[in-house]
Amino acid sequence: MKHYVILCDWAVDHMCDSGVDITAVTHTLEEAKEIFAKAVVDEKKYAEENHWDVLTDTDVEFDAGQFGYYAAEHAHFYIQEVE
Numbered sequence: 193m194k195h196y197v198i199l200c201d202w203a204v205d206h207m208c209d210s211g212v213d214i215t216a217v218t219h220t221l222e223e224a225k226e227i228f229a230k231a232v233v234d235e236k237k238y239a240e241e242n243h244w245d246v247l248t249d250t251d252v253e254f255d256a257g258q259f260g261y262y263a264a265e266h267a268h269f270y271i272q273e274v275e
Contacts (some may be wrong), residue, residue: 228271244258
């Protein structure tokens with residue numbers, strides 16, 4: 193049986209913090225996309241406020257970070273399929 197995990201790999205240098213958060217686990221891609229769409233709103237707002245470069249922005253992945261400093265300033269929000 194397939195499952196869909198909504199993850200966010202993030203780093204915020206000025207807080208000296210980083211991590212990977214699991215937002216939700218679902219049984220269907222459609223349900224995962226619904227949760228993803230709601231959960232990514234704050235990540236997109238934060239990226240815009242900090243003038244980050246948006247590398248990917250789809251209904252299953254959002255990836256943004258500070259150019260040249262991505263390792264320390266980024267948010268990578270995505271849906272991963274697992275069995």
